[in-house]
Amino acid sequence: MSERARRALVLGGSYGGLFAARVLSEQYDEVLIVDRDRLVGETGPRRGRPQGRQINAMHVRGLQVTEELFPGFIKELVADGCPTGDYAGSVRWFFNGQPLRREDIGYTAVPATAPLMERHLRERVEQLPEVRFVERCDIVDLVTTDDRTRVTGARVRHLEGDGGEEVIEADLVVDATGRGSRTPAMLEKFGYPRVPEDRIKINLGYVTQHYEMDDDPWEGDLAFIPVAFPDSPRGAIFTQTDHGKVELTVYGLLGDHPPTDQEGFYGFVKSLSVPDIHEALRGARPIDEPVAFHYPVTLRRRYERMSRLPAGLVVTGDAVTSFNPVYAQGMTVAALSALTLRRHLRRDAEPDPAAYFRDLARNVIDAPWDMTTTVDLGFPGVPGHRPLKVRFLQRYLALVQAAATQDAKVTTAYMRAAGMVDQPQALMRPATLLRVLVGALRHRTGGQARQPALVRQR
Ligand SMILES: Cc1cc2nc3c(=O)[nH]c(=O)nc-3n(C[C@H](O)[C@H](O)[C@H](O)COP(=O)(O)OP(=O)(O)OC[C@H]3O[C@@H](n4cnc5c(N)ncnc54)[C@H](O)[C@@H]3O)c2cc1C
Numbered sequence: 001m002s003e004r005a006r007r008a009l010v011l012g013g014s015y016g017g018l019f020a021a022r023v024l025s026e027q028y029d030e031v032l033i034v035d036r037d038r039l040v041g042e043t044g045p046r047r048g049r050p051q052g053r054q055i056n057a058m059h060v061r062g063l064q065v066t067e068e069l070f071p072g073f074i075k076e077l078v079a080d081g082c083p084t085g086d087y088a089g090s091v092r093w094f095f096n097g098q099p100l101r102r103e104d105i106g107y108t109a110v111p112a113t114a115p116l117m118e119r120h121l122r123e124r125v126e127q128l129p130e131v132r133f134v135e136r137c138d139i140v141d142l143v144t145t146d147d148r149t150r151v152t153g154a155r156v157r158h159l160e161g162d163g164g165e166e167v168i169e170a171d172l173v174v175d176a177t178g179r180g181s182r183t184p185a186m187l188e189k190f191g192y193p194r195v196p197e198d199r200i201k202i203n204l205g206y207v208t209q210h211y212e213m214d215d216d217p218w219e220g221d222l223a224f225i226p227v228a229f230p231d232s233p234r235g236a237i238f239t240q241t242d243h244g245k246v247e248l249t250v251y252g253l254l255g256d257h258p259p260t261d262q263e264g265f266y267g268f269v270k271s272l273s274v275p276d277i278h279e280a281l282r283g284a285r286p287i288d289e290p291v292a293f294h295y296p297v298t299l300r301r302r303y304e305r306m307s308r309l310p311a312g313l314v315v316t317g318d319a320v321t322s323f324n325p326v327y328a329q330g331m332t333v334a335a336l337s338a339l340t341l342r343r344h345l346r347r348d349a350e351p352d353p354a355a356y357f358r359d360l361a362r363n364v365i366d367a368p369w370d371m372t373t374t375v376d377l378g379f380p381g382v383p384g385h386r387p388l389k390v391r392f393l394q395r396y397l398a399l400v401q402a403a404a405t406q407d408a409k410v411t412t413a414y415m416r417a418a419g420m421v422d423q424p425q426a427l428m429r430p431a432t433l434l435r436v437l438v439g440a441l442r443h444r445t446g447g448q449a450r451q452p453a454l455v456r457q458r
Contacts, residue, residue: 005029009154009170011139013039014049014118015331016176016317018125019338022069024174025130027345032168034134034156039122044115049178051325053291054208055237055249056114060087060107060419062332065339070124074110077120081243082112085222088415092218094226095401097273101408105415109222111241113210134168136160139177141186143167144310148190151313172350173313174341176334179299181319190310196302198369201383202324202376205257206293207265209286211246217280224276228253228326230379232273235326238280246284248277251326254381260290298324298376300369304361309353316341321365324376329368332420336364371417371424396436400427403439410435
């Protein structure tokens with residue numbers, strides 16, 4: 001298609017596809033986004049993204065990248081009724097049932113329901129002149145050259161009208177169809193090796209419900225987040241969100257799933273390691289039914305380990321890595337993946353898929369994947385190998401978490417790493433390490449250990 005307009009085809013129009021379309025529009029004359037759902041004008045949850053009924057918070061780094069790609073995005077959310085506050089200072093975190101010490105860290109949190117945030121992102125993408133949405137089309141197959149060395153487009157089936165099939169040709173195809181991506185199966189069908197996968201069985205159950213409330217249990221804060229731990233393996237995220245709504249997600253791992261009947265749901269909330277949320281619900285009126293989502297395994301597809309890949313195809317978002325949703329990494333990783341893709345795009349040359357996947361693995365996925373699998377493997381019932389490095393990191397993270405209940409600077413360091421602003425190794429910097437050791441000792445001795453002068457000066 002060298003003399004013609006250069007076209008990129010994005011399969012899937014959720015976060016992964018929208019972020020990818022934004023960077024593709026810088027280099028391609030035409031960017032088509034295909035999805036089986038109707039997207040333009042959609043304001044509620046939709047079938048192709050069932051997790052849209054659950055809580056969906058974006059980490060600091062994800063918001064930073066979104067703001068870079070779509071300047072003014074945060075202001076738009078706030079103008080549309082989203083509350084805002086400090087990412088660490090306005091959130092009441094609880095580790096092992098104990099509140100963390102906290103301070104403002106200067107990064108904005110903007111809780112928004114998933115459909116609202118997706119709509120705002122999509123509306124910005126709709127404004128890009130290069131982008132066109134091809135809705136209500138099921139992606140049936142990838143199309144290749146006869147020798148299978150290049151992907152040249154995709155075959156789609158129209159879900160409305162005559163239900164006919166059509167081949168959409170493109171210079172580059174970006175698979176953003178999420179966790180259920182069929183690319184691995186299609187590659188095998190074309191004679192490529194099986195895409196290696198890492199999986200961790202966590203058997204997570206999520207249940208979310210929304211409320212109206214007259215009281216303000218937060219007293220100026222944004223959210224309560226008691227995190228699940230091996231000793232208290234049930235967690236929750238209770239937050240204010242857009243238009244005065246209140247969103248509560250409760251979850252349990254390893255089959256300990258919250259019930260969806262109202263009484264059972266409240267009973268689960270009562271069993272959490274902190275009573276605050278159950279007490280706050282006394283003044284709450286549910287505005288929908290509790291909705292469940294079962295998430296059996298985390299999944300990382302190791303495209304970077306493939307010995308051969310076809311030209312003309314890259315993959316992004318959950319189609320590469322589907323993280324434990326409790327850690328809220330997916331949207332941020334989708335945004336960072338778009339920045340990686342951007343580094344590999346040229347006006348006059350096509351991206352090298354192998355180089356893109358290596359870059360993506362090393363510079364985007366490795367850190368959050370390692371950090372969260374380390375935490376998940378801390379639950380004794382989660383099957384998986386725990387090499388010395390993982391056991392060491394688990395011990396160290398336990399010290400960090402204990403210290404964060406004593407020292408706001410440790411909380412800040414932890415939130416920066418969890419929010420993907422810093423690499424997890426930043427938690428091992430000498431000044432942080434010292435605070436962690438002192439804080440953990442104070443935690444163990446019931447807050448009695450004195451801080452050494454070096455720590456007190458900071
Ligand atoms: C319960 C739950 C809670 C989560 N909470 C958070 C959170 O708090 N914070 C966070 O950052 N992330 C969260 N995530 C992850 C986040 O939702 C994803 O990372 C994010 O949506 C990016 O995914 P994606 O665009 O790659 O894929 P998806 O969002 O899954 O979208 C895939 C798109 O492809 C379309 N599609 C798929 N197959 C086809 C086909 N054959 N033909 C046509 N269209 C197709 C679908 O309609 C859909 O629009 C959560 C996930 C779950 C499951």
